[in-house]
Amino acid sequence: xxxxxxxxxxASAQAPTxxxxxxxxxxxxxxxxxxxxxxxxxxIVTAAAGVVVPGEVDAAAGIARYSANIGWRDVPLGAxxxxxxxxxxxxxxxxxxxxxxxVVLGSARGADDCVIVVIGTGIAAVLVxxxxxxxxATGLAGELGHIPVRPGGEICACGQRGCLETxxxxxxxxxxxxxxxxEPSSAVEIVARLRSxxxxxxxxxxxxxxxxxxxxxxTMTMDPSVVVLGGGLAQAGAVLLDPLRAGVAAGxxxxxxxxxxxxxxxxxxxxxxxxxxxxxxxxxTDFSAWTLE
Amino acid sequence: xxxxxxxxxxASAQAPTxxxxxxxxxxxxxxxxxxxxxxxxxxIVTAAAGVVVPGEVDAAAGIARYSANIGWRDVPLGAxxxxxxxxxxxxxxxxxxxxxxxVVLGSARGADDCVIVVIGTGIAAVLVxxxxxxxxATGLAGELGHIPVRPGGEICACGQRGCLETxxxxxxxxxxxxxxxxEPSSAVEIVARLRSxxxxxxxxxxxxxxxxxxxxxxTMTMDPSVVVLGGGLAQAGAVLLDPLRAGVAAGxxxxxxxxxxxxxxxxxxxxxxxxxxxxxxxxxTDFSAWTLE
Numbered sequence: 357x358x359x360x361x362x363x364x365x366x367a368s369a370q371a372p373t374x375x376x377x378x379x380x381x382x383x384x385x386x387x388x389x390x391x392x393x394x395x396x397x398x399x400i401v402t403a404a405a406g407v408v409v410p411g412e413v414d415a416a417a418g419i420a421r422y423s424a425n426i427g428w429r430d431v432p433l434g435a436x437x438x439x440x441x442x443x444x445x446x447x448x449x450x451x452x453x454x455x456x457x458x459v460v461l462g463s464a465r466g467a468d469d470c471v472i473v474v475i476g477t478g479i480a481a482v483l484v485x486x487x488x489x490x491x492x493a494t495g496l497a498g499e500l501g502h503i504p505v506r507p508g509g510e511i512c513a514c515g516q517r518g519c520l521e522t523x524x525x526x527x528x529x530x531x532x533x534x535x536x537x538x539e540p541s542s543a544v545e546i547v548a549r550l551r552s553x554x555x556x557x558x559x560x561x562x563x564x565x566x567x568x569x570x571x572x573x574x575t576m577t578m579d580p581s582v583v584v585l586g587g588g589l590a591q592a593g594a595v596l597l598d599p600l601r602a603g604v605a606a607g608x609x610x611x612x613x614x615x616x617x618x619x620x621x622x623x624x625x626x627x628x629x630x631x632x633x634x635x636x637x638x639x640x641t642d643f644s645a646w647t648l649e
Numbered sequence: 650x651x652x653x654x655x656x657x658x659x660a661s662a663q664a665p666t667x668x669x670x671x672x673x674x675x676x677x678x679x680x681x682x683x684x685x686x687x688x689x690x691x692x693i694v695t696a697a698a699g700v701v702v703p704g705e706v707d708a709a710a711g712i713a714r715y716s717a718n719i720g721w722r723d724v725p726l727g728a729x730x731x732x733x734x735x736x737x738x739x740x741x742x743x744x745x746x747x748x749x750x751x752v753v754l755g756s757a758r759g760a761d762d763c764v765i766v767v768i769g770t771g772i773a774a775v776l777v778x779x780x781x782x783x784x785x786a787t788g789l790a791g792e793l794g795h796i797p798v799r800p801g802g803e804i805c806a807c808g809q810r811g812c813l814e815t816x817x818x819x820x821x822x823x824x825x826x827x828x829x830x831x832e833p834s835s836a837v838e839i840v841a842r843l844r845s846x847x848x849x850x851x852x853x854x855x856x857x858x859x860x861x862x863x864x865x866x867x868t869m870t871m872d873p874s875v876v877v878l879g880g881g882l883a884q885a886g887a888v889l890l891d892p893l894r895a896g897v898a899a900g901x902x903x904x905x906x907x908x909x910x911x912x913x914x915x916x917x918x919x920x921x922x923x924x925x926x927x928x929x930x931x932x933x934t935d936f937s938a939w940t941l942e
Contacts, residue, residue: 492872579785
């Protein structure tokens with residue numbers, strides 16, 4: 357997205373990530389995409405750019421440290437894209453950027469203590485305490501996808517057992533559905549079959565149960581006022597939200613649950629976060645006029 | 650303890666809590682105890698006092714809101730003790746005060762991101778992120794004892810199932826040991842029987858496993874540099890620390906574990922925390938000279 361300092365969207369584009377062709381192909385595709393987007397709107401001069409990527413990110417150095425899915429290591433994305441565009445480039449973790457967007461203009465607007473859970477191919481979270489993000493001692497806070505919610509359970513790609521991500525990510529839902537005898541399908545297709553396909557119902561219920569336990573754990577440890585669900589899977593809407601709210605309330609016997617909301621930003625959260633971070637790097641501090649388009 | 654601004658201990662005393670006699674008796678006993686302690690050292694003039702209590706505490710108002718164990722509600726301890734002593738009195742939650750002591754002069758000295766887990770009759774934690782404590786939206790952060798580490802597991806006094814506290818607190822260890830056919834014993838007695846009593850070994854291993862999962866969860870979400878174990882059960886030492894470190898390392902396949910240490914403050918953590926908070930309220934900011942006595 358090409359966004360002005362007032363939040364106005366001047367251009368928008370999407371392109372698939374050529375993951376199968378190796379990390380060099382991804383870097384090359386990102387460079388072409390960003391150059392084209394920067395020139396997509398007549399008369400618009402780019403002041404700064406934000407790019408968000410999965411995996412480990414060294415935001416201060418502008419380096420994409422590692423991504424298992426993409427396969428890259430230590431890619432100096434900030435420097436490469438900065439050369440292409442001739443403007444400062446902010447590099448950030450996709451989920452942290454989405455968290456920034458939720459607090460600045462989404463469901464957690466103004467919340468000092470909140471959690472943003474992003475459910476897509478994997479699961480990650482942004483924890484906000486006292487108005488600031490929790491980074492952790494080594495910058496690895498928020499790895500919610502790898503908390504053991506089913507101790508001794510199914511093995512995760514990370515090598516641990518019973519990780520949240522192994523039950524409740526879009527990838528896990530698709531994999532567990534196919535393994536249970538369902539026709540190979542995406543998580544979105546499986547959600548569309550709820551209430552007419554018992555396998556879909558069971559796999560979905562197990563995913564929601566695991567998510568409910570994760571939200572209970574976050575509530576007990578962090579005590580957020582609101583938990584925002586983002587990422588592709590959150591677009592499932594009420595079939596996710598209703599049983600999740602019920603599961604969390606049922607598991608919290610002696611305290612009120614936090615609000616649980618679906619992100620109004622959806623898949624755009626990462627992009628809006630990138631835009632907010634880019635404009636912040638260019639000196640913009642007031643985003644109160646930004647609305648969602 | 651009567652402590653100077655330089656950390657020197659001028660007097661120290663202990664008294665049992667008359668819990669069986671109702672909340673009024675506890676308040677009366679605390680008032681007598683504090684008055685006597687304040688006058689216990691010749692020539693020492695009290696500048697401020699800190700008192701730490703379990704349960705819910707409104708530190709800003711100096712009020713002990715609620716304790717299930719003591720049975721009190723809304724006791725204005727700060728005002729009552731302030732009248733008795735004629736100096737400002739800080740009231741704080743015992744576990745939060747212990748956390749303050751660990752960061753100021755214990756195993757977490759200087760750590761900006763750390764977790765203090767206090768294991769006694771129950772289990773609670775102080776989470777520190779970016780140098781400051783995590784309070785949460787309603788002041789209820791750190792309720793580590795009630796995270797569901799064994800989903801669908803044993804029922805907890807709180808009404809939830811599979812809570813950490815149901816497996817790993819001193820009370821749970823004693824209860825589970827007796828229920829498994831062991832002679833009714835305290836957790837300390839059970840620890841003394843390790844390697845000679847198979848029931849003790851099994852109950853202890855299950856407690857340590859549950860704690861390891863909790864530390865893994867905290868590591869994934871908060872990314873602390875150090876996890877400090879305090880409270881009575883932490884005094885078990887190596888029989889706790891060695892298998893816990895091994896369990897956490899085994900469960901973290903793709904990242905290094907945080908340091909895990911036993912609190913050097915032990916049962917004195919809460920008292921040192923009360924002293925630090927009292928001196929802070931009197932304007933002292935430098936505690937670098939304080940050592941443990």
